Amino acid sequence: xxxxxxxxxxxxxxxxxxxxxxxxxxxxxxxxxxxxxxxxxxxxxxxxxxxxxxxxxxxxxxxxxxxxxxxxxxxxxxxxxxxxxxxxxxxxxxxxxxxxxxxxxxxxxxxxxxxxxxxxxxxxxxxxxxxxxxxxxxxxxxxxxxxxxxxxxxxxxxxxxxxxxxxxxxxxxxxxxxxxxxxxxxxxxxxxxxxxxxxxxxxxxxxxxxxxxxxxxxxxxxxxxxxxxxxxxxxxxxxxxxxxxxxxxxxxxxxxxxxxxxxxxxxxxxxxxxxxxxxxxxxxxxxxxxxxxxxxxxxxxxxxxxxxxxxxxxxxxxxxxxxxxxxxxxxxxxxxxxxxxxxxxxxxxxxxxxxxxxxxxxxxxxxxxxxxxxxxxxxxxxxxxxxxxxxxxxxxxxxxxxxxxxxxxxxxxxxxxxxxxxxxxxxxxxxxxxxxxxxxxxxxxxxxxxxxxxxxxxx
Amino acid sequence: xxxxxxxxxxxxxxxxxxxxxxxxxxxxxxxxxxxxxxxxxxxxxxxxxxxxxxxxxxxxxxxxxxxxxxxxxxxxxxxxxxxxxxxxxxxxxxxxxxxxxxxxxxxxxxxxxxxxxxxxxxxxxxxxxxxxxxxxxxxxxxxxxxxxxxxxxxxxxxxxxxxxxxxxxxxxxxxxxxxxxxxxxxxxxxxxxxxxxxxxxxxxxxxxxxxxxxxxxxxxxxxxxxxxxxxxxxxxxxxxxxxxxxxxxxxxxxxxxxxxxxxxxxxxxxxxxxxxxxxxxxxxxxxxxxxxxxxxxxxxxxxxxxxxxxxxxxxxxxxxxxxxxxxxxxxxxxxxxxxxxxxxxxxxxxxxxxxxxxxxxxxxxxxxxxxxxxxxxxxxxxxxxxxxxxxxxxxxxxxxxxxxxxxxxxxxxxxxxxxxxxxxxxxxxxxxxxxxxxxxxxxxxxxxxxxxxxxxxxx
Numbered sequence: 001x002x003x004x005x006x007x008x009x010x011x012x013x014x015x016x017x018x019x020x021x022x023x024x025x026x027x028x029x030x031x032x033x034x035x036x037x038x039x040x041x042x043x044x045x046x047x048x049x050x051x052x053x054x055x056x057x058x059x060x061x062x063x064x065x066x067x068x069x070x071x072x073x074x075x076x077x078x079x080x081x082x083x084x085x086x087x088x089x090x091x092x093x094x095x096x097x098x099x100x101x102x103x104x105x106x107x108x109x110x111x112x113x114x115x116x117x118x119x120x121x122x123x124x125x126x127x128x129x130x131x132x133x134x135x136x137x138x139x140x141x142x143x144x145x146x147x148x149x150x151x152x153x154x155x156x157x158x159x160x161x162x163x164x165x166x167x168x169x170x171x172x173x174x175x176x177x178x179x180x181x182x183x184x185x186x187x188x189x190x191x192x193x194x195x196x197x198x199x200x201x202x203x204x205x206x207x208x209x210x211x212x213x214x215x216x217x218x219x220x221x222x223x224x225x226x227x228x229x230x231x232x233x234x235x236x237x238x239x240x241x242x243x244x245x246x247x248x249x250x251x252x253x254x255x256x257x258x259x260x261x262x263x264x265x266x267x268x269x270x271x272x273x274x275x276x277x278x279x280x281x282x283x284x285x286x287x288x289x290x291x292x293x294x295x296x297x298x299x300x301x302x303x304x305x306x307x308x309x310x311x312x313x314x315x316x317x318x319x320x321x322x323x324x325x326x327x328x329x330x331x332x333x334x335x336x337x338x339x340x341x342x343x344x345x346x347x348x349x350x351x352x353x354x355x356x357x358x359x360x361x362x363x364x365x366x367x368x369x370x371x372x373x374x375x376x377x378x379x380x381x382x383x384x385x386x387x388x389x390x391x392x393x394x395x396x397x398x399x400x401x402x403x404x405x406x407x408x409x410x411x412x413x414x415x416x417x418x419x420x421x422x423x424x425x426x427x428x429x430x431x432x433x434x435x436x437x438x439x440x441x442x443x444x445x446x447x448x449x450x451x452x453x454x455x456x457x458x459x
Numbered sequence: 460x461x462x463x464x465x466x467x468x469x470x471x472x473x474x475x476x477x478x479x480x481x482x483x484x485x486x487x488x489x490x491x492x493x494x495x496x497x498x499x500x501x502x503x504x505x506x507x508x509x510x511x512x513x514x515x516x517x518x519x520x521x522x523x524x525x526x527x528x529x530x531x532x533x534x535x536x537x538x539x540x541x542x543x544x545x546x547x548x549x550x551x552x553x554x555x556x557x558x559x560x561x562x563x564x565x566x567x568x569x570x571x572x573x574x575x576x577x578x579x580x581x582x583x584x585x586x587x588x589x590x591x592x593x594x595x596x597x598x599x600x601x602x603x604x605x606x607x608x609x610x611x612x613x614x615x616x617x618x619x620x621x622x623x624x625x626x627x628x629x630x631x632x633x634x635x636x637x638x639x640x641x642x643x644x645x646x647x648x649x650x651x652x653x654x655x656x657x658x659x660x661x662x663x664x665x666x667x668x669x670x671x672x673x674x675x676x677x678x679x680x681x682x683x684x685x686x687x688x689x690x691x692x693x694x695x696x697x698x699x700x701x702x703x704x705x706x707x708x709x710x711x712x713x714x715x716x717x718x719x720x721x722x723x724x725x726x727x728x729x730x731x732x733x734x735x736x737x738x739x740x741x742x743x744x745x746x747x748x749x750x751x752x753x754x755x756x757x758x759x760x761x762x763x764x765x766x767x768x769x770x771x772x773x774x775x776x777x778x779x780x781x782x783x784x785x786x787x788x789x790x791x792x793x794x795x796x797x798x799x800x801x802x803x804x805x806x807x808x809x810x811x812x813x814x815x816x817x818x819x820x821x822x823x824x825x826x827x828x829x830x831x832x833x834x835x836x837x838x839x840x841x842x843x844x845x846x847x848x849x850x851x852x853x854x855x856x857x858x859x860x861x862x863x864x865x866x867x868x869x870x871x872x873x874x875x876x877x878x879x880x881x882x883x884x885x886x887x888x889x890x891x892x893x894x895x896x897x898x899x900x901x902x903x904x905x906x907x908x909x910x911x912x913x914x915x916x917x918x
Contacts, residue, residue: 005507005509007503007576008559012503013501013503013573013577015573015577016498019501030827034857035856036852037832037858039479040473042473044466044467044471045470045504045562045594046524046605046606048464048467051465051466068525068526068557095527098557099527100467103504113464114472117472121474123872125861128475147505158863160862162845162860163862284845285848286846368493368498369493383743390744393494393495397494398495399494403621404584414582417582418582
């Protein structure tokens with residue numbers, strides 16, 4: 001029997017204080033998604049390994065958490081499944097025999113799997129959001145966990161750039177609600193990046209370019225160009241690339257310069273056109289103050305993007321990118337259903353949480369928390385208090401009574417620790433007068449209030 | 460590459476329609492928990508097997524889903540961990556070598572583990588609710604899944620029976636909000652069951668009595684008594700037991716009769732006293748119409764209960780028990796922290812869902828769903844519509860535009876399938892007059908409304 005319980009490394013408990021704050025973020029995001037016609041989806045924690053394997057590259061395959069088949073895997077149907085011979089063939093041979101299921105690695109592959117399985121029942125364009133944990137057997141470190149929530153919205157079955165514009169609107173609304181003001185929504189387009197490779201004479205090397213450019217912030221220009229040289233980019237190509245690595249001026253000016261740069265690339269110009277259209281739609285929605293910033297050095301790691309790509313960066317905090325997404329041409333081809341285009345976006349909730357903590361943006365009092373605690377003096381006071389408690393709750397005020405007739409100090413400490421903003425005292429005087437004593441735990445001020453006045457004040 | 464993806468047996472996808480309904484249940488429960496001062500907790504999906512093993516009996520241990528250690532478990536640190544010798548010793552010997560983590564089996568053990576790990580930071584009495592999935596490698600069958608949500612509220616660190624009464628209040632509030640009217644909250648007390656064994660001369664055989672009586676509904680009186688005989692209950696004990704197996708009359712009458720029956724048992728009388736006190740508290744809260752029913756044949760399977768036990772049954776539906784709980788003396792002793800008493804309760808959300816579907820209690824329109832869709836005719840209409848859409852959303856109305864200029868029929872079918880109650884049409888006439896055409900998708904009626912009128916109507 002374990003006397004000192006612990007949790008697996010890289011995982012976390014979320015206690016009440018954190019949960020109330022996390023739920024504050026989640027519910028603002030959910031409300032916004034729903035306001036834009038996105039509806040929730042949940043998929044199982046375990047997926048068949050055949051669904052997951054090969055979708056995240058070799059590295060991803062190794063980071064999958066695999067679940068042991070239930071029952072006695074050594075002697076299924078009276079036969080030894082794993083023996084000396086199998087073991088000699090090694091890990092890769094044995095694992096599929098003893099494990100057929102894995103934990104969800106992201107929300108995109110399960111979503112694609114869901115769309116394919118339900119294609120006949122889904123009305124396209126299909127807008128879904130999904131907020132669920134995912135698991136990665138990564139080496140845990142500060143800010144990187146083995147279990148964490150993803151918070152995705154995707155629309156599939158349409159190429160309309162209204163969807164891109166609505167992503168910008170949703171980000172603006174969520175960040176506005178959360179009180180995050182100093183941020184930018186960077187936008188680029190994979191067609192522009194393709195166009196750049198064409199123009200600099202490195203056509204077909206989009207992936208290398210994206211992978212390298214994606215690190216610009218982290219490793220700097222010189223190392224990025226070094227990497228490209230290693231990948232076989234010519235000196236000329238690199239000299240052509242250099243001037244556009246440092247975008248300046250307004251988005252409009254940047255787009256104009258990039259258009260000029262891409263004159264010879266049809267694909268590149270299409271990317272410019274799409275980006276302009278997104279700007280037009282955003283303005284068409286009447287959003288004047290969108291913090292949308294065209295940045296031709298934004299690349300994003302994932303290689304399934306084919307159109308617009310987004311990333312949100314909060315300025316003046318230690319954490320940079322907090323959200324991202326983009327358009328893809330073919331979400332479900334890997335499961336045998338080709339030509340399902342769409343665009344998706346993911347809020348990085350852990351990072352948004354950290355940003356809000358750093359900027360002290362969480363409200364002092366949360367709607368979900370207890371608003372008032374009634375002290376428990378003696379039996380008579382308790383009896384009187386239960387009725388008061390019922391009245392408060394009927395008025396939808398979160399309220400509780402200290403359940404035991406403990407010492408005052410203990411009860412007050414409890415209220416303090418639980419960050420309950422008000423405490424109500426119902427002594428003999430209060431019962432006689434009908435004016436109950438309400439104490440503001442922050443200011444220490446007390447006032448006498450009838451139940452009706454109390455409800456009015458706390459509502 | 461799999462062409463026909465599937466999900467593991469016993470697991471489920473929850474599409475938007477189900478999710479909206481499930482969230483309707485969850486949010487009513489959450490609001491109620493919070494109104495009573497319960498705050499959320501979330502624990503990791505994976506727990507160390509040392510935390511889980513031995514807590515659910517032998518059967519439970521076999522139903523744990525185990526997660527393979529990450530990396531190459533066959534040759535850690537250059538050494539073969541699982542070889543011929545290990546295999547010969549069998550499954551039970553090999554599993555701990557290749558797996559150290561398992562999926563959460565319930566919410567109670569992780570809660571106990573959390574309390575012990577955080578005992579110095581928690582202010583007791585600690586009220587937490589927890590709504591998360593759990594996993595059991597059970598044989599899947601109708602209504603039994605390998606992944607399902609539990610929805611628990613527990614308060615630990617107090618023996619106050621106010622908590623029991625508040626459980627009754629919370630159940631009443633949740634069922635009231637959901638529109639479930641014909642149900643009963645059965646209550647009994649383990650001390651009464653202990654008392655009964657004393658009185659009939661079978662002291663010390665509480666567990667056998669509970670396990671047998673728990674099946675009264677399913678297998679009937681004769682089989683229950685047969686089982687008790689097999690367990691060694693004397694004929695006399697069984698004759699003494701028979702008259703109390705069929706409770707009748709009001710709860711007050713039943714309590715009085717049981718008190719008489721238990722005259723010789725101090726423990727039994729204590730159970731009667733506690734039960735009466737719960738009734739008193741419920742009345743003290745002013746809840747006149749509590750559907751609380753004292754039922755001395757209620758036993759509940761789990762053997763850690765020591766005081767009040769509860770079960771909620773919905774009448775006139777195919778599913779019986781939908782929720783249950785009870786008081787325990789020692790939640791955390793197994794993790795080395797003795798004497799933490801508490802009382803907990805669990806809503807069976809899957810079953811409540813099925814009951815609501817059977818009784819057709821889900822609202823036709825859900826707050827989370829899209830309220831109105833704007834048709835997309837042409838570029839001019841689209842441009843005009845984006846502004847309308849923004850106004851609707853600013854008024855917190857869930858609204859969307861069909862993103863492509865598709866055929867009317869296709870757009871209407873989409874709205875119909877998504878069960879969007881209103882469709883807005885913005886043609887040239889509408890733009891000229893400023894009166895937009897709103898179609899009620901159910902009645903088919905149309906009316907011309909200004910944007911302000913539209914908002915007023917849809918709010």
